[in-house]
Amino acid sequence: MADDDDDRPTASRHTPVLLERCVDLLAPALTEPGAVLVDATLGMGGHAEALLARFDDLRVIGLDRDLEAIALASERLHPFGARFTPVHAVYDEILDVVQELVGRPVQGVLADLGVSSLQLDEPERGFSYAQDAPLDMRMDPSQGLTAADVLNTYPEAEIVxxxxxxxxxxxxxxxxxxxxxxxxxxxxxxxxxxxxxVRAAIPAVARTTGGNPAKRTFQALRIEVNGELGVLERTLPAAIETLAVGGRIVVMSYQSLEDRLVKRALARGATSSAPVGLPVEPETHRPFLTLLTRGAEQADEAELAANPRSASVRLRAAQRLRPTPDHLRQHTLRRIA
Structure with a gap:
């Protein structure tokens, strides 16, 4: 059963992380007539709501693997009518979704990775180590192994x-x-x-720093149950491939493993693929992305005060300069197939 706070309006249950910064980074691409943005991690729709309100001609395609999130966001974004389209999908399906619903490259992609406020705030989902609940941790409760399945069936070496x-x-x-x-x-x-x-396994002296000692174990199980890193690794090149020239991508991650994948994917597109020493760089090997952030941006003091869950956020963004070279595009399509 959901907790008592579930009767609150969705907007009051969810404070979007780095909202204004995301809007500012995406804005130059979304002023184009008929602009489309894919919110790859819709959640409760906070970022999507702000973008739809700011850009009168914008259409948002919202992806989420959590049907409850889809329902809550759809209710929140109902006033925008046909400008918002919810899709029950994992975000590595972004290319197929865009092809089916839009049929052309889009102007923006936003991804707010990790576990959502909705999932953390509902104890029965099992994501939080702060409250006793069933060992579930599935972002899509309708399918897949639970955390209990992993803990009770995996060999000891695999758990390690x-x-x-x-x-x-x-x-x-x-x-x-x-x-x-x-x-x-x-x-x-x-x-x-x-x-x-976890408390029994970790020495007392090691439990005095770094927050709750169970945090790392819960993170690891959640990533395993939902296949998060594999999904993200497929999603990043696919998301870049959906962008029109001039389109922008903004990705927020909350732990180093995710941020490392995001950094690598954006840096790859922003780096020449020409062999070192060529006197002239071929057009097909020039960078097809330009980075919009210097390193990973973090929450400032005002953001932290307003939204404590932004403490670990790392934001990176890039803009599409030109179409992906054919040899790289084919490589991308093979990897995510």
Missing amino acids: RILRQFGEERFAPRIARIIVAQRATAPLSRTGELVQI
């Missing part, structure tokens, strides 16, 4: 790998060992059980 790779957890072997020992007695089913296991 997940905690190390996706959570950067240095005590991964100790945590995995206790998980396997405990599940031999009874299957794990609650987030509270997992929090207790």
Whole structure:
């Protein structure tokens, strides 16, 4: 059952991260008549609402794998009528969605990665280590393995790998060992059980810094359950490929693994692919992106005061300079097929 706060209007339940900065970065591309923006991570529709209100001729295609988010955002954005189209899809399907609904390149792509406010605020979804709940963690509750399935069926070595790779957890072997020992007695089913296991596995001196010691384990499981890094790795080149010349992409990530993938994808497009030493750079090897941010932008003090969940945000943005060279476009299409 949803918590009592679910009766609040959607707008009051959700404060979009870096809203004004996102609008400012996307604005030059969205003034074009008939402009289309793909909000690849619709959530509760806060960013989409601001953009639709600011640009009278803008159409927004909103993607989300969470049907509850789709429903809440659709209610919030109902006043904009046909200018908003919700799509139940994972964001690595962006190329297919754009081809089907728009049929041409778009002027903007926005992606606000990670777990949403909706998912964090509903204890029964199992994303939060602060409240006891079923070990679920699926962004789309209608399909896929749950966190409980992972913890109760994966070999110990695989659990260690997940905690190390996706959570950067240095005590991964100790945590995995206790998980396997405990599940031999009874299957794990609650987030509270997992929090207790992590606390037991991590030495007391290591629990005094860095926030809740279960944070890294929960992050790792969430990424595994939802295949987040693999999805993101497919999404980035596909999202860039959907952009028209002059179009802009803004991506917000909340942990280093995501930000590293975003940085790499944008830098690749902003770097010449010509062999070093050529006297003249061929047109087909010139950069097809220009970076709009210097490094990753973070929340300032005012943003942090208004929205504590912006503490870990890293924002990167780029603009499309020209069509993707054919050899790179074919490589992109093969990778995401």
